[in-house]
Amino acid sequence: MSNDRSLTRTDERYQAMLQALKQANLRLTPQRMAICRYLSRTRSHPTPNDIFHAVHEQFPTISRATVYNTVAVLKDLGEIIELSCTGGASVRYETELTPHVNLNCTRCGRIYDFPMEKINEIFETIDSRTDFQLENIHIKGYGICPICQKELEQEEASA
Amino acid sequence: MSNDRSLTRTDERYQAMLQALKQANLRLTPQRMAICRYLSRTRSHPTPNDIFHAVHEQFPTISRATVYNTVAVLKDLGEIIELSCTGGASVRYETELTPHVNLNCTRCGRIYDFPMEKINEIFETIDSRTDFQLENIHIKGYGICPICQKELEQEEASA
DNA sequence: TTTTAAAATTAGAGCAATTCTAAACAAGGA
DNA sequence: TCCTTGTTTAGAATTGCTCTAATTTTAAAA
Incomplete structure (x- = not known):
């Protein structure tokens, strides 16, 4: 997280996500970019709720729907992986490909x-x-x- | 499903489930037996809702809580496997061990x-x-x- | 038998994750 | 500028699951 190598890596992941959105003719809105930034930097397996709270600090008006929509798109584009869960537990997202x-x-x-x-x-x-x-x-x-x-x-x- | 070999097999699975319940000092109630019977016979990967509807035909008063409780017990006993799911989709149970x-x-x-x-x-x-x-x-x-x-x-x- | 205590079932309330919806908003092209 | 299309938003609706309190069943003791 704090050395050059991993910084470069997270940046690559971030650029790849933006690129993927662009190529799919989707707009690079500030909200989407913030979500991608968070996802590319985390080493955890965040839930939509985690993402919402992280991005909420920067965009206090962001809605959960935007988070769900964006991760759905990123998942379809193959940029993140949806981890299945048991019972009523929340989905988690995997950024390690x-x-x-x-x-x-x-x-x-x-x-x-x-x-x-x-x-x-x-x-x-x-x-x-x-x-x-x-x-x-x-x-x-x-x-x-x-x-x-x-x-x-x-x-x-x-x- | 309809030949002797598989009939024997489903019967074995059924008996194994009852045996497991017994050994865990749990009562063999008619509801539990009906759930085990359904699980041992199905070749699909039923959801709690599927199980509820199937058993409901025999026990019109059965409650969803009983279904959830019973599958939780069978899962803990290792008699069935809980399949994780993505998003809001329901859990499914696997009877093939x-x-x-x-x-x-x-x-x-x-x-x-x-x-x-x-x-x-x-x-x-x-x-x-x-x-x-x-x-x-x-x-x-x-x-x-x-x-x-x-x-x-x-x-x-x-x- | 009848009694008793523990275990199980039930209906429905409660909860949390997710999806849906309609309105407001932003962006890019005529 | 206006218009069209895509995006975001807040909150309602839905769904799967768990919890709860009351009732019923069970198995074993008296």
Whole structure:
């Protein structure tokens, strides 16, 4: 987040998003740009609510509808990935586009990215063996994250 | 669905579910049994609403809360799998417990099961390379299903 | 049996995420 | 300038899910 390399990277992501909007003949409104800026800089997996609050600081009049519309567009353009969720929980958006696994902690809800090149192989395997016109695949892992493991140990120790 | 082999299989699944409830010291109420029966027989990926309507025919007074409670219990017992969903869409439940990929059609929303033993290998790979306490993984594919592919071809032909 | 206590079910209220709608607003081209 | 089209906005509507309090069922004890 604070070194040159990642700054360059977030800037690239930001420019790519704007470019994509332009090429789709969509206007680069200040609101859309603010949303893209936030998405390109975050390393978390924000919910529409997170995005709304972040952008709200700059644009106090922004509406939730604009957030939902913009992320829908960015998703269709392939600039972000919509992470599915269980139950009534909110959607989250993924800005990391390189092949990776999402590790979901079932205790705290945090999502970790785990890079895995092999995913392309897995894609090929599935694609070649079905008559489905496969566009992309997504791997999710569920379990307990390192932070929660420690917390659980401490709880047990003090019990 | 209609041959001996699959009948036996659905029956096994049904018995396994009842057994699991019993072992967890939960009562085998008629409502729970009806829900298990429906789940063990379906080949689809039903939503709580689907389950509610199916069981409602037999138990006109059944409440949605009972459906939600029962699937939560069955999920905790590992008898069914909760499929995550995007946006406001409803959860779906998976009754097929052997390793497989869920292929989601982005046009019609159908979900297809694609068996893949390799998933256990992938699990091991991820598990061995992270300090996450991995419990299970889930692979989803997105694309256009064969049925929709044909429909799209026809639409194009007639256009 | 009848009694009793715990467990389960029910209907409906409550909640939170998302979508919809109609009006206001902004931008670019004639 | 006006006109058209695309965008944003606020808030209402909708939906899926959870919670709650009252009622009913269950299984086991007396």
